[in-house]
Ligand SMILES: Nc1ncnc2c1ncn2[C@@H]1O[C@H](COP(=O)(O)OP(=O)(O)O)[C@@H](O)[C@H]1O
C-alpha cells in the first residue's frame with residue numbers, strides 16, 4: 001500500500017458486547033496511514049482492547065463504518081485478519097505445555113498454512129527470520145513455559161511477524177515487564193516500524209512508555225477518542241494530566 005493510504009479507516013464506530021446495552025466504544029473515528037506508528041493510551045476500561053478487536057474484526061461493530069485495507073470490516077473479516085498481526089495482552093500459556101518457542105512462532109502462520117497442508121520450508125524460513133528479527137533465534141528449542149516476561153513478549157511479537165502482517169496491533173506490550181525488557185521491546189517496535197515499514201498500533205494504559213518512533217498519540221477515555229495528535233503536544237497537555245492523575249498513570 002502507498003504511504004498516504006489509510007489502512008485503517010473508522011467512521012463513528014460503536015461496539016456493544018453481546019447481551020449488553022451500553023456501547024463500550026462510541027462515536028470512534030480513526031484514520032491510520034500505511035507505515036504510521038500510533039499509540040492509543042487511556043485508563044483501564046477506556047475501551048482500548050475493544051477498539052483493537054473491532055479493527056481486527058473479532059468484535060462486530062453495531063453502528064458506523066469501518067474499513068481496513070480499503071475493505072469493509074464487517075464483510076471481509078477473515079481476509080483482513082490474515083494481514084493483521086495481533087499481539088494479545090496477557091496471552092497465557094500453561095508453563096507445562098509441551099510447546100517449544102519455534103512452535104509458538106509457527107502458530108502465527110496457521111492462517112497462511114490453513115487446514116489442508118503442512119508447514120513447508122518457506123514457512124520455517126519465515127519463522128527463523130521472525131525469531132532473528134526479535135533476537136530470539138537461540139531460544140528456538142526452548143520450552144515456552146521457561147521464558148522471562150520480556151522473552152515471552154518477544155516470542156509473541158515474532159509469532160505475529162511470522163504471519164507477514166501489514167499491520168501490527170499490540171495490546172499493552174509493556175505491561176508486566178521490568179525496565180530493561182521494556183526498553184528492549186521499545187527498540188524492537190521502533191525497528192519493526194522504521195525498517196520493516198509495518199503499520200503499528202499499540203495500546204497502553206501507561207503514559208511513560210510511548211516508543212520514540214511513535215509520533216502520534218490518541219487518547220481514549222470512557223469509550224471515546226478525546227485527543228488525537230502529535231505525541232509531544234498530547235503528552236504535555238492538561239487534559240492528559242487530569243485523566244492520568246498528574247501523569248502517574250492509573
Ligand atoms: N466481553 C465483555 N463483555 C461485556 N463487557 C466487556 C467485555 N469486555 C470488556 N468489557 C467492558 O468494556 C469496557 C472496556 O473494556 P476494554 O476494551 O477491555 O478496556 P481497556 O482495554 O481500555 O482496559 C470495560 O468497562 C469492560 O468491563
Ligand SMILES: [Mg+2]
Pocket residue numbers: 048049050089171
Ligand atoms: Mg485492555
